[in-house]
Amino acid sequence: MDLMFLVAVAILLAGVVGSVVPLVPGAGLSLAGIYLYWWSTGYAAPGLWALVAFTLVGLAAVVADQFGGALAAGAGGASTKTVALATVVSIPLLFVAGPVGLVVGVAVTVFAAEFYRTQDAGRGARAGAFAAVGVLGSALVQLVVTLSLLVGFVVVAL
Numbered sequence: 001m002d003l004m005f006l007v008a009v010a011i012l013l014a015g016v017v018g019s020v021v022p023l024v025p026g027a028g029l030s031l032a033g034i035y036l037y038w039w040s041t042g043y044a045a046p047g048l049w050a051l052v053a054f055t056l057v058g059l060a061a062v063v064a065d066q067f068g069g070a071l072a073a074g075a076g077g078a079s080t081k082t083v084a085l086a087t088v089v090s091i092p093l094l095f096v097a098g099p100v101g102l103v104v105g106v107a108v109t110v111f112a113a114e115f116y117r118t119q120d121a122g123r124g125a126r127a128g129a130f131a132a133v134g135v136l137g138s139a140l141v142q143l144v145v146t147l148s149l150l151v152g153f154v155v156v157a158l
């Protein structure tokens with residue numbers, strides 16, 4: 001094992017940790033580790049097809065992370081304006097109350113905005129629950145994907 005392999009694995013591990021820490025691009029870090037190693041080997045390892053597969057999986061995880069909560073809130077009946085409002089409100093809550101603040105902030109904001117918009121508490125609760133599950137689900141997807149990228153990289157590189 002060479003130094004660049006160990007550095008790449010360390011970056012991939014940071015990606016796994018970052019996948020469950022809000023505002024840290026876990027999949028992006030994982031891809032950076034893979035591409036750093038690929039560059040350090042003179043573009044020889046991992047092979048082109050493995051690199052393409054890692055890239056597609058990583059990009060899918062980035063998309064899931066960016067749009068998971070919003071898509072879930074929309075599936076729960078929330079309007080686009082509600083989703084945008086929840087995003088704006090939840091970011092400061094993340095810094096004040098951590099990841100719990102993010103999830104609760106999204107759920108409460110979506111509920112309140114949808115209740116105000118529709119005057120239907122059940123509909124607001126449904127949209128808020130979908131939004132919270134979407135945020136948690138996208139974190140779970142990130143964790144699984146970054147772990148898969150780490151394991152896949154180690155298997156392919158060794």
